[in-house]
Amino acid sequence: MKALNQQKTELFRNILFITLGSLLYALNFDLFLEPGGISSGGVSGIAMIIVYAAHPKFLTVGILNAMINIPLFLCGLKKIGRHFFFGSLYSTVLTSVFLDLFARILPVPAVEPLVAALFGGVFMGVSLGLVFLGNASTAASTSSRA
Amino acid sequence: MKLKFRNFPIGKIILCMDLTIAVITGVVYRDFNNTLYSVIAMVVSSMALDRVVYGMDYSKVALIITEKYEAIATAIDSQLDRGVTLLKGQGYYKRQDKMVLLSAP
Numbered sequence: 001m002k003a004l005n006q007q008k009t010e011l012f013r014n015i016l017f018i019t020l021g022s023l024l025y026a027l028n029f030d031l032f033l034e035p036g037g038i039s040s041g042g043v044s045g046i047a048m049i050i051v052y053a054a055h056p057k058f059l060t061v062g063i064l065n066a067m068i069n070i071p072l073f074l075c076g077l078k079k080i081g082r083h084f085f086f087g088s089l090y091s092t093v094l095t096s097v098f099l100d101l102f103a104r105i106l107p108v109p110a111v112e113p114l115v116a117a118l119f120g121g122v123f124m125g126v127s128l129g130l131v132f133l134g135n136a137s138t139a140a141s142t143s144s145r146a
Numbered sequence: 147m148k149l150k151f152r153n154f155p156i157g158k159i160i161l162c163m164d165l166t167i168a169v170i171t172g173v174v175y176r177d178f179n180n181t182l183y184s185v186i187a188m189v190v191s192s193m194a195l196d197r198v199v200y201g202m203d204y205s206k207v208a209l210i211i212t213e214k215y216e217a218i219a220t221a222i223d224s225q226l227d228r229g230v231t232l233l234k235g236q237g238y239y240k241r242q243d244k245m246v247l248l249s250a251p
Contacts, residue, residue, distance in 0.1 A: 039171035039184040040191070041164030049167070053174045113183050121187040125194025132199050 014134040018091050021130030026098030027106075028123035034061070035108050036116035040124055043068045044099070062100035066092055087136030164188050210247040211235065222249055 029044060037052070039045035047064035050056070059067075069092045077085050111119075131137060168188065172181030212218060219230045226249075233246040 033187065036183060037171065037175045037177070037180045038187050039167050039180070041160075041167050041184070041188050045164075045167045045171070045184075049171055049174050113179065114186070117183040117186040118190055121190025122194045124187065125191035125196075126198050128191070129195045129198025132195075 014087060014136070015090075017130050017134030018087055018136050019094065021127045021132075021134065022091050022094040023098055024123060024127035024130065026095050026102050028120055028127060029061075029099060030102040030106055031109060032111060032116040032120035032123065034103070036111060036113045036120065038113070038117050038120055040120070043072075044095075060100045061103065062096035062098075065099060066096040069096075084136060087134060091131050091134075091136045205251050207248065207250045210249065211244060212247070213244075215245040215247050219247055222247075227251065 029040065029048075032038070033040050034048055039048060044061065044065050047061045047068065050064060051059065051061050070089065073080075073085060073088055073092070080088075165185070168181045168184035171184050172178050210218060215232065219232065222228055222230050228249050228251050231248040233248055235244050235246040236242065237244060
């Protein structure tokens with residue numbers, strides 16, 4: 001019984017970390033990285049470049065992020081295991097939804113590029129760290145090769 | 147990927163990919179500054195990431211060489227939340243046997 005409770009606590013803790021990390025990631029992306037034209041690397045960086053270059057009508061950064069990430073996770077499903085897979089899937093979906101939501105409701109701040117790069121870097125590292133501590137990953141390209 | 151670049155560490159592969167993305171960013175935005183800012187953001191984020199993931203579980207290990215090892219080991223065991231291991235040591239110069247306490251949380 002105690003083991004079950006412990007498992008539940010850990011699951012709750014993981015979900016909390018993943019949720020907070022994904023929220024911060026999306027917030028940081030929309031406030032610092034995208035306005036500054038700063039690529040964070042990884043899939044969302046590629047998505048940002050595609051949206052900027054092509055202005056696709058129905059594709060937003062969030063949708064593109066999910067579209068590229070989810071197939072990559074599926075490729076790596078066997079290697080990374082079920083738990084890590086579902087955590088990362090949850091993180092990807094949450095990040096994508098929040099990316100589009102924040103882009104719609106938040107104003108685009110005019111920040112100095114260097115400041116945006118520094119703060120964007122710090123917040124990105126912290127948000128990725130939170131998701132990692134929740135035993136998941138936001139970057140499919142990382143996990144599919146791990 | 148892993149098979150093809152077997153003797154290429156993952157960190158380096160990711161670094162190469164990220165640098166490529168940074169360069170492409172500069173090309174697409176038609177401003178080399180965007181590449182430089184992107185690289186800054188990547189470096190800072192990897193530092194912050196390490197802080198968050200590895201910064202929390204640091205630990206200190208103490209090595210204590212003393213004659214009164216028995217008393218100190220008892221004190222550590224009863225008063226601190228740490229474990230103690232006794233190591234048999236020998237001084238180099240006099241070849242004198244002595245005890246070394248190794249204590250970790």
